[in-house]
Amino acid sequence: MREWWRDAVIYQIYPRSFQDDDGDGIGDLKGITRRLPHVAELGADAIWLSPIFTSPMADMGYDVSDYTDIDPLFGTLEDFDALIARAHELGLKVIVDQVLSHSSSKHPFFEESRSSRDNPKADWYVWADPLPDGAPPNNWASVFGGSAWEWEPRRRQYYLHNFLTSQPDFNFHNSEVQDWLLSTMKFWLDRGLDGFRLDTVNYYFHDPELRSNPPGDFEPEKIDSTPTETYGWQKHVFDKNRPENLAFLERMRELCDRYEDIMMVGEVGEDGDRSIEVMAEYTAGTERLHMAYSFAMLGPNFSAGHFRRCIAGFQNGAPDGWPKWSFSNHDVVRHVTRWSKHAEDETVLAKQAVAMIMSFPGTIGIYQGEELGQTEADLVYEELTDPPALRFWPEVKGRDGCRTPMVWAAGENAAGFSSGTPWLPVKPAQAIHAVDQQGQGSVMEAYKRTISYRKANPALTRGETEFLDLPEPILAFRRSHDGHALTCVFNLSKTPTTLTVGDGAEIEGPHNATLEGTTLKLPANGHVYLAHEGALDVSA
Template sequence: MLTAQKGDPNWWRGAVIYQVYPRSFQDTTGDGIGDIRGITERLPHIASLGVDGIWLSPFFTSPMADMGYDVADYCNVDPMFGTLADFDAMMAECERLGLKVIIDQVISHTSDQHPWFIESRSSRSNPRSDWYIWADPKPDGTAPNNWLSIFGGPGWEWDGVRKQYYMHNFLASQPDLNFHNPDVQDAMLATVKFWLERGVHGFRLDTVNYYFHDRQLRDNPPMVYDPHSTGLETDTNPYSMQHHLYDKSQPENIEFLKRLRALLDEYDCRTTVGEVGDGDRSLTTLAIYTSGNDKLHMCYTFDLLSPRFTAEHIRSVVSKCQEIVTNGWVCWAFSNHDVVRHVTRFMEHAGEREAVAKIAISVLSTLRGSICLYQGEELGLPEAELAFEDLRDPYGIRFWPAFKGRDGCRTPMVWDVDKPLAGFSEGNKAWLPVPAEHQALAVNGQENVESSVLNHYRRTLAFRKAHPVLLDGDMTFLDTTTDLLAFVREKAGERLLFVFNLTRAPQDFALPAAMAGATPQPMPGYDPPVEDGVVKLAALDVFCARL
């Protein structure tokens, strides 16, 4: 077991974190499901990218109704993934390779198989009777209020033993904990301490703004949409038809986050990254949760996890973030285990898959903040097309075919272009299919191709690391007359200009007079010509210069 870490306490600031989805990374037992030993086996690949650490999606004991986000034991490894000894061995290998380890901490809710909930539902008078959110029905027997579940239907489930409803933001088998009870907070902090003592470097906090609910159980008002808005559609999932004023993002959360931060501050070099899903309030919530150096270290939102890959959208999101998040910190990402892979979201046709994959990481690596990469994006993997009978995601099964769920981005990692199941497993079948299109893009097929997406990622992340200004330097956008994304990064005397042409047509960028003496500093894979002070950018091209 590892003990307290030494080193740079701000290592997370500007860090590059690689997300591993354990059941889809590497199987070493032949059961078609990835495991912790498989992660350990493949750590050299992750280290070769030049990242600073890994984020592990849940591996805790669970009935797996929601792929491990329904936890039944916070302090153990599910046998599907291995043992605590396997985890410790993985930690030791990460330390050898210089990789930090962040684990997913899912504390807003548990599984209905957790001993706490089994006790809580047994009566109204047991010691844990109010560890979850219980409420009496209305006189007509209906739910206490209009709150909805993200996974469809009411956010309440009737329990015949207690003759009450309990709240669940997700599946009915994922009851929400009552954080208004200080004993619940203490119990959760004890699980965090367990993993801190085991040497983990930090926590990705699932649904971090969902911990508290309105004590009065007031109804959420309807969401009022601007007819000209390009925001979320409301006709697939009714959850987005409500303005979620009362079932999440409550003010009491601030004090709990301070308690959590105080615990982490007892250990060296630890960090937290919160997941904030809060509609158009997300950046404001992020700013509150990361301000003051006494709550979360950083958060990410869903703002860049949209289908929009335009200069206007990126400039708008990042500018708004800089305006609102004045003394906090953001973690940017284009993909994760909950959204369609960004290559598919961003490309206009299959023929530009590789070009889109390359320019996406080039953009991401130059933004001010930390960044997360999702396994497989370094190969330029598109979203997998799956049949309904192959789905395992309850979210997708519930809303099919309008919404196909999250399984398309969770298919197994592809390692070998020739082996069955692309080298993911030596078994006969993987838990999700391995698309032939993915296998053709496997790691060993790209490893020795200089121009591959994989090697572009390595060179781009090396470029980011070679220029500390990209980690936390100031970022100033330039006005452009075309759909170009242009900004300057500046710190300690180093000034770099970046211009991204995210359109599918050539564009000219006239260097401002004050930048006439700029010295081209090409980003990996890009070197557009400059003629008489005008940068001649091809489609999906990048210009970089030292000022």
């Protein structure tokens, strides 16, 4: 029997920004539950909830202080149970973010661990003595800038934090830590959860010898001077992507396999071709993650060669693995804004983007608001909440611009998100994309039609993939299954182009191209699915 997640479209909800039902300006579980029909009507199969667990919110919930309770900002365990029940009524699976690599510094276990070197939790986090000159034990860098080590005077040692100083890393070399983290996952599975999105899944283990990372391959004069970019000056071979990770992934899989239809998707925090390699490694076989995604398609690169390298690279590296592809999420500039220089019309670009990603092999992710053609919000310093932006402004703009509230009704307060003052502002440039403005010919209609078309075509959900050799900016590939073939063609530029196709092709599904005989005309950001039997010649 084919697993549900292989053909799924997963809709990411950022709980703080989806729907506020209690008027405090912050989204909550009751609000999410009320708005679930919107997700179901799009045609999504599952929702992914960004962190909802108890947290001081130094990093908006990615700093957990209680792994088995709901933060009061979002509601209660009873509200969570009601959300699960309603989602299942609508045919939606539910997965949640699990932040296992680190906890909050306010977690009781870390407060105990930092108090002395001989308490029961002393070895639950990563501690190290200073060098003779008092410096940190090695050169490891924090993703958010500066050293990954912070001094603790009570122990007279440094602790490791790959992210904020208030996010100390667990010591996964301690089997008790592993056992306890697995027990927190079991807690949620027992409540009916359908799976997990595993944050920073390649950061769990560190090199026990604490060896310094070697320098990266870069030319200093070409490196961005942004402070957080110093993280990229190293090859991160000792502080993440450690081989010990694989055994723990297998332990997680064994736990999930005790339940029916559970899925784990890992976030691989890695850049470039290495990210595809790690995705492949972490999903190979049937004893690790069910699937993984990286930031490979979440950057500025919008070229045929780039998308081809991502997809073909994964398929070649892990023929039995499974990818998840997304164009946007809560950590990156929204893709309509990120790729806008390649389009004259952002609405046309948004429609091309959904046609493209829905034709990719693998599981597909949508980030809330992208189905509206939502754009990145332009915020001033006084409106920011994101720690990297607050620290390094204006060189770092941060992640708040993609986290502004979902817009439901353009004429209402906060565009229908809240009756109060929203935690991030809803500006006119975002409110115009509201759900109640999405009529005929809208981006939301294109999402519904394209998702429906994908689900109705096994060539897109199950088919083999073969790339066609066409020059930039044309991305073209064939998806085929059980005698039915679709050739998917995309013009990734502002310039209209014309291609020649073989006989016997017919246009199917959502498109903005024309086919006259053997002449295929693609406008700026043109997209088309060509149905045919057997091979189809396409030439520039």
